[in-house]
Amino acid sequence: MTSSPNFQLPSQLSRWIIIGFSLLFLIRIGIIFELPFTDTTEARYAEIARKMVETNDWITPQFDYGVPFWGKPPLHTWISAAGMKFFGVNAFGARIGIFITALLILISLYLWARRIKGFDYALAGTFIVASGILFLLSAANVMTDLVMVAGTTLCMTSFWDCLHRKNQTKWSSYLFFIGLAIGMLAKGPVAVVLCALPIGLWVLLTNSWAATWKKIPWLSGILLTIAISFPWYYLAEEKTPGFLNYFLVGEHYQRFINSGWDGDLYGHGHAHPKGAIWLYAFATLIPWTPFILWPLIRVKRVIDGFRKEFRSADPKWSLYLLCWALSPLIFFTMAGNILMTYTLSGIPAFGFLALSLWQQYSPNSPSTHSPKGMIPFYKGSSIAAVIIALIALIAISFFPNLLGHRTQKYLIQKANSVQQETANTDSCVYYYPKRYYSAEFYSEGNATHLRTSEELSKLLSNNTRDILAIRKKDEGRLPSGFIHHFTLIETFQKGHQLYLENPLKP
Numbered sequence: 001m002t003s004s005p006n007f008q009l010p011s012q013l014s015r016w017i018i019i020g021f022s023l024l025f026l027i028r029i030g031i032i033f034e035l036p037f038t039d040t041t042e043a044r045y046a047e048i049a050r051k052m053v054e055t056n057d058w059i060t061p062q063f064d065y066g067v068p069f070w071g072k073p074p075l076h077t078w079i080s081a082a083g084m085k086f087f088g089v090n091a092f093g094a095r096i097g098i099f100i101t102a103l104l105i106l107i108s109l110y111l112w113a114r115r116i117k118g119f120d121y122a123l124a125g126t127f128i129v130a131s132g133i134l135f136l137l138s139a140a141n142v143m144t145d146l147v148m149v150a151g152t153t154l155c156m157t158s159f160w161d162c163l164h165r166k167n168q169t170k171w172s173s174y175l176f177f178i179g180l181a182i183g184m185l186a187k188g189p190v191a192v193v194l195c196a197l198p199i200g201l202w203v204l205l206t207n208s209w210a211a212t213w214k215k216i217p218w219l220s221g222i223l224l225t226i227a228i229s230f231p232w233y234y235l236a237e238e239k240t241p242g243f244l245n246y247f248l249v250g251e252h253y254q255r256f257i258n259s260g261w262d263g264d265l266y267g268h269g270h271a272h273p274k275g276a277i278w279l280y281a282f283a284t285l286i287p288w289t290p291f292i293l294w295p296l297i298r299v300k301r302v303i304d305g306f307r308k309e310f311r312s313a314d315p316k317w318s319l320y321l322l323c324w325a326l327s328p329l330i331f332f333t334m335a336g337n338i339l340m341t342y343t344l345s346g347i348p349a350f351g352f353l354a355l356s357l358w359q360q361y362s363p364n365s366p367s368t369h370s371p372k373g374m375i376p377f378y379k380g381s382s383i384a385a386v387i388i389a390l391i392a393l394i395a396i397s398f399f400p401n402l403l404g405h406r407t408q409k410y411l412i413q414k415a416n417s418v419q420q421e422t423a424n425t426d427s428c429v430y431y432y433p434k435r436y437y438s439a440e441f442y443s444e445g446n447a448t449h450l451r452t453s454e455e456l457s458k459l460l461s462n463n464t465r466d467i468l469a470i471r472k473k474d475e476g477r478l479p480s481g482f483i484h485h486f487t488l489i490e491t492f493q494k495g496h497q498l499y500l501e502n503p504l505k506p
Contacts, residue, residue, distance in 0.1 A: 008360065009120040009370050013229035013379065014170050020386050026133060027389045032140045037437065038406035044438035046094045046142045049080035050441055053089065059235050065445075068240040070247050071296045073104045073232065075185040076147040080091065089444060095140040095427075101150050102139035109348055112157045115165075116317070120353060128349035134284035134344060143342040147190050151182030152345045155195040156324055162215050164206065170217065177221035181228035188247065196343045198320075198327040205317050205323075277332040280340045285350060286490035287384040291377045292354040295361035305360030318356040323366070347381050404493035408439035408469070411492050412447065415467050418489055418500055422465060429467045431455055433474060453479050459501065460485055461494045468499040 009017075034154035037043040048069055051062045063069040077474045080095035086252045087093035106126055114122035129135055155388035158176040161168055183191025203212050237244045252411055276421055282289050309318055325346045332342050357370075372377075394401055404410060415429045429443055432450040439447035447469075450456050458465045468486055472495035475483060 001412060007118065007121045007355065009124060010167075010375065011374060014120065014123060015285055017123050017382065019144075020127060020382055021130065023386050024136070024389055028099065028136065028139055029257055031389075031396060032099060032395045034093055034393065035091070036400075036403065036407040036409040037091060037142075037441055038403060039436050039438050040134055040385040040409070041443055042142050043407070045076065045144070046080065046091075047441040048435045049077045049094055049142065050084060050089055052077055052081040053084050054445060059232070060239050061229070062382070068243065068352045070243045071241070071251060072144045073185045073188055075182065076142070079147060080142050094142050098146055099140040101147055102135070105150050105153050105348070107144075107336075108153065108157060109351075112161070115354060116160075117352075124370075125352035127351075127382060128354055129348050130385055131389070132284065132287045132288055132347055132351070133380065133388065134340065135347050136389060138341065143341065144187055145344045145458055148183050148187035149345050149348070151184075151186055152194050153178030153180045153348050154182065156198065156349070159195075159199055159216070160320060161247070163211050168215075168373065173215070173217060174221055176216065177225045178228065180225045184229035185227070185232060188251070191345075193331065194328055197331055198323040198349075201323040201327070202316070202320050207320060210358060214372050215462075232321050241305050242331070250331045274334050277329050277335070277338055280338070281329055281343045283347070284340055284343050284347065287388060288354065288381050290351075292357065294377060298361055298372075302357060302360040318353070318360070321349045321353040321356060325353050334350060356497075376506060401493060405496075405501060406438075408436045408496075409442050411490075411496055411498055412439055412442040414492075415443070415469070422500070424465050427464050427466050429469055430456075430459060431469050433477060434471070436469075439469070453477070456482065463504065465501045465504065468501070470497055470499070471495050472497055 022393060024185040035045050048063065051065065052074075055062065055065075058074075058078065061074050062073075063071075076098070080094045081102065083095070083097040084090070084093035087096060103289060106129065109129060110122045110126040112122075113125055132140075135146075149468075155176055156172070158179060162173045180192055180195065183195070196277060199212075219358070233244065259295045285292060305329070306318060306322075310316060328343055328346045332338050337341075358371040358374045362373060366486050400410070412429065419427060420424050429439065430450050431439060431447060431448045435449040440449075459468070460482075470478070473493070475497075483499070486501050489498045491497050
């Protein structure tokens with residue numbers, strides 16, 4: 001395919017997009033350093049990766065020491081753990097691998113779109129993907145979703161190339177199956193579904209069955225996917241029997257069907273009304289939501305444009321993007337437990353679909369211009385994206401108390417200082433009754449969660465000056481007279497209180 005004949009940006013806007021990319025890159029790097037791990041999701045995954053480094057167990061991620069984490073496959077954990085191996089146990093080490101993954105997704109999208117639609121189209125679409133609020137947040141967060149999107153994106157772009165790229169080699173067609181393996185190791189079978197659904201819809205609507213069967217090495221490719229992903233699944237089940245049942249039945253069936261699923265071993269379900277995923281999609285595309293929706297005010301013209309493309313000999317590019325963008329929303333419409341990040345696999349397609357919508361909105365624009373009326377919307381949205389990111393960095397850097405109630409970083413820093421001042425470096429920081437993963441990460445495993453008053457009472461007889469962290473509202477749950485054995489050191493955000501046990505009596 002050749003470059004799109006009616007999409008060309010003004011040179012001034014192209015330069016601005018390149019500057020915008022540079023600014024977002026620097027801002028996101030700054031956020032990596034400045035943003036502390038917050039409870040619960042990112043701190044939990046970061047702590048699981050830290051335990052992997054500490055225990056040197058690269059097969060089974062650990063929810064707690066000796067307690068396997070069956071909730072997700074380990075690819076994102078391997079990436080974060082490898083970063084901490086190279087750069088130390090800190091936020092940068094845990095996040096840098098995820099950030100590099102995000103950059104690889106963007107680079108691959110740009111190169112793919114440029115080859116098909118030209119430089120301007122690729123540049124404009126990739127910037128929409130990079131600067132949307134969800135992708136920008138996920139671009140360095142220690143979570144599973146972005147790593148899975150690396151796999152689904154590789155699948156979707158490779159499938160298109162397999163059917164349409166003239167110089168496609170047999171070996172490069174195997175990238176599709178490598179993408180499936182990445183998805184299986186990042187999130188599990190749901191990644192395969194999120195690729196199969198849009199591809200299946202597009203093949204059905206365009207009657208591309210013969211080309212799909214002939215141009216993709218299905219048998220050897222599926223064997224390659226199995227060869228890459230199956231060994232870990234086998235080793236995980238061998239090491240901790242019961243993993244496959246929990247992961248395949250619980251995480252991939254009960255979680256989505258039953259909004260009140262109480263089988264979650266590591267937290268609780270995220271119950272939302274069915275169909276809420278569509279509202280999430282609009283939020284995750286901020287600040288580009290108006291830019292994407294505006295062409296739909298002339299919905300008849302847009303639909304007519306899609307029909308014209310569908311009837312033509314064109315390879316149905318816009319329809320492919322539409323199937324890709326909407327598939328996660330369709331799939332999760334009836335899900336009982338969802339998160340906003342479930343929309344992430346469709347965002348790469350939304351970035352380019354927006355441009356296609358504008359082309360249908362203004363089909364008669366001169367070949368030397370972008371679609372009529374698009375530039376003001378694009379400029380406003382792109383500037384808003386950079387401003388939002390910059391405000392976030394400033395807020396995190398200069399007003400740390402804004403997130404103080406979501407992280408235990410500052411409490412642990414104070415506890416470490418107290419340990420040094422009292423020459424009490426062998427003591428632990430005990431949390432009661434709530435667990436905080438950020439405390440475990442920043443203390444490098446030296447923060448212990450106490451669940452019962454019996455465990456708490458043992459602190460008074462262990463011959464160590466212990467440090468206790470408890471929310472003020474939970475002090476009423478302490479045994480009678482217990483707190484009198486401690487001295488209050490400091491009160492933190494949201495009423496977290498840090499106590500030091502009084503000197504031991506001779």
